[in-house]
Amino acid sequence: MADSQGYRAKVGFLVPSTNTTAQPEIDDLRPIGVTNHIARMTIANSEMVERPGFDQVLDDIRGSATPAIESLITADPDIVAVGVSPEAFWSGVDAQSKVVSAFSEDAGGRPVITSADAVGAALGALGDLRRVAIITPYVKLGDNTVRRFFDDSGFDVVGIEGLGASTPAAISHIGPDRLRTAVAAVDSADVQAIVQVGTNVAMARFAASAEAFLGKPVLSNNAVLYWHALRTLGITDRFPGHGTLFEQH
Known part of the structure; x- marks a missing residue:
């Protein structure tokens, strides 16, 4: 039942x-x-x-x-x-x-x-995008580790920006102004998609809005991971307001 x-x-x-x-x-x-x-x-x-x-x-x-x-x-x-x-x-x-x-x-x-599985699946669904910029919640030490993972996975990391949270709980304090600065810092004409990692960063709504003015995918960790969970289970609902991934894939 x-x-x-x-x-x-x-x-x-x-x-x-x-x-x-x-x-x-x-x-x-x-x-x-x-x-x-x-x-x-x-x-x-x-x-x-x-x-x-x-x-x-x-x-x-x-x-x-x-x-x-x-x-x-x-x-x-x-x-x-x-x-x-x-x-x-x-x-x-x-x-x-x-x-x-x-x-x-x-x-x-x-x-x-x-998250690693989900990001790979999302970038593949969006057109096998390989040139990415990354936003992390960390200081440089954490940024370098994340960059290495993407490099070893065959992606071309065009830019990376750490949000500088000093503790796990402090990650949740990062607001839209800091996210806006980070997106601007990593974006360029060479970037096919911007990927945010870190599930305590509140970026799902901001990422959907950022796609509209950048004209390229902006993937927030929680949204991508949840999308991948649903699609893995065969649930293919599409709905607007949450970014290209949920609207078209």
Whole structure:
């Protein structure tokens, strides 16, 4: 018997405990008959301006991911979306499949997707776009790691801009003015698409607006990850107001 509310699908969404952005953004995108179910990985709000702080965040995520997934699957979701960029991008291309495989095992064999999977699928759907500019929530240390992942994945990173958040929770404080500055900093005639990573950055609505005046795709992490979850489940609803990806693909 189908779930009374999620009779089309139930989407499990894994986020760090400091994340206050992903849930409202994906709820704005939820089609009728689909329900979203959040699980939180407990992490400390560590300073991320030096390597030890970044490593602490990663250690916290890795230590709490399995318990969070085990809790999440008691709701019997149809898919698990891992809404945490560090684990998606920082493990490196070679380790990505191993990370997803381990998460899938924790999820009882359910499909598991990450931001890295979603961005690749979105850029492919939009025309196999390869020349990208990237916006991250991090300082330079984190920017370099994300750039390396995209380089190793065969993309040409034309520009990258870090938003400079010093802690995981501080990422959610980044507002439209800073996003506008970042988009202007990375855009150029060579850029085919702008990609924002980091699921605690509230950029879904801004990205849809930015596409209108830039005339090119602007992909926000939460919207892309949720789009990929829906399409993986065979839910192909298209609707306006949330960017080219949801309107046309």
